[in-house]
Amino acid sequence: MPELPEVEHLRRTLEPLLVGAHVIGVQLRRRDMLRGPRADRRLRHGCLLNGTRIAFLLRHGKHLAIVSDCGSAMGIHLGMSGRLWFQPQGERLAMADHVHCIWRLRSAHQHGRLIFRDPRRFGGLWSYDSIDSLRTDRWRRLGPDALQVSGPMLEAHLGSSARAIKNALLDQRALAGVGNIYADEALFTAAIHPLRLCNALSGGEWKRLAAAVRRVLAAAIKAGGSTIRDYRDGNGELGHYADRHRVYGRGGQPCLLCRGVLSRAVIGQRSSVFCRQCQPAVPAA
DNA sequence: AGGATAGCCTGCGGGC
DNA sequence: TGCCCGCAGGCTATCC
Numbered sequence: 001m002p003e004l005p006e007v008e009h010l011r012r013t014l015e016p017l018l019v020g021a022h023v024i025g026v027q028l029r030r031r032d033m034l035r036g037p038r039a040d041r042r043l044r045h046g047c048l049l050n051g052t053r054i055a056f057l058l059r060h061g062k063h064l065a066i067v068s069d070c071g072s073a074m075g076i077h078l079g080m081s082g083r084l085w086f087q088p089q090g091e092r093l094a095m096a097d098h099v100h101c102i103w104r105l106r107s108a109h110q111h112g113r114l115i116f117r118d119p120r121r122f123g124g125l126w127s128y129d130s131i132d133s134l135r136t137d138r139w140r141r142l143g144p145d146a147l148q149v150s151g152p153m154l155e156a157h158l159g160s161s162a163r164a165i166k167n168a169l170l171d172q173r174a175l176a177g178v179g180n181i182y183a184d185e186a187l188f189t190a191a192i193h194p195l196r197l198c199n200a201l202s203g204g205e206w207k208r209l210a211a212a213v214r215r216v217l218a219a220a221i222k223a224g225g226s227t228i229r230d231y232r233d234g235n236g237e238l239g240h241y242a243d244r245h246r247v248y249g250r251g252g253q254p255c256l257l258c259r260g261v262l263s264r265a266v267i268g269q270r271s272s273v274f275c276r277q278c279q280p281a282v283p284a285a
Numbered sequence: 286a287g288g289a290t291a292g293c294c295t296g297c298g299g300g301c
Numbered sequence: 302t303g304c305c306c307g308c309a310g311g312c313t314a315t316c317c
Contacts, residue, residue, distance in 0.1 A: 002311085062311080077312085080310055080312090081311090120295050121295085122310080122312065123312095179310075180309090180311090268289080271310090
């Protein structure tokens with residue numbers, strides 16, 4: 001369940017390990033994990049960073065990009081169960097099943113491998129000649145990054161929508177980076193019921209919601225993200241934000257604010273947890 | 286055209 | 302012990 005905080009924490013932990021390293025070999029074990037524009041079969045220079053030197057890592061929403069100093073870029077999406085980690089040379093490959101791609105890296109101070117594993121294969125890799133073409137082809141459809149979102153931005157994108165706010169928050173075209181966990185957490189923090197319709201929210205509520213989204217995401221990044229089952233960072237370490245979830249996964253348990261029982265409902269085919277008292281369906285006048 | 290729905294995919298835990 | 306089922310939810314494709 002990597003959402004924005006997990007991907008951003010991953011970016012931060014991988015950056016010092018990868019930047020400056022030469023990609024001296026790429027082993028793509030499952031060709032169909034390379035998505036988007038068709039790649040040539042031999043992974044020529046630049047394709048999936050092959051033969052390049054890594055310059056920097058970017059993130060937008062839940063999407064990660066690794067950019068080489070010759071300009072080529074690789075897009076990565078972790079889907080539901082994707083993991084990406086660095087392993088120093090000499091260590092045996094743990095969890096070798098479902099490993100779809102391995103990059104051999106060499107730098108002045110360290111040799112090792114970057115490993116992409118994704119059992120459910122909802123994620124994938126994309127290869128581009130430039131970061132601009134990745135942005136144009138892949139990222140153009142995404143809304144503003146959730147870490148930077150403001151009330152007016154949210155209202156501009158969603159204010160006229162007839163959808164429930166919970167569904168709208170998960171729409172990456174409107175807001176990039178929020179998934180089921182942080183949607184529930186942000187709605188609870190903003191005291192907004194998940195079934196409220198977008199076109200019925202006030203300017204003040206949009207502002208409150210945007211602030212809640214930013215605050216929840218920033219706190220989660222600081223804690224290294226939420227490890228529910230699969231997530232690990234670039235060094236294989238767990239994230240600790242799941243200990244601080246106030247509603248996600250806590251249906252039937254007491255609300256931490258009012259001690260009432262937290263409700264669970266399926267909204268847009270996804271489980272949602274919220275507090276009927278703290279997040280009223282009809283806001284107080 | 287916006288919005289709802291089905292489908293992709295594997296692992297895990299509960300019930301029997 | 303082992304099997305079956307439901308659930309987890311990222312996204313895209315398709316339909317209404």
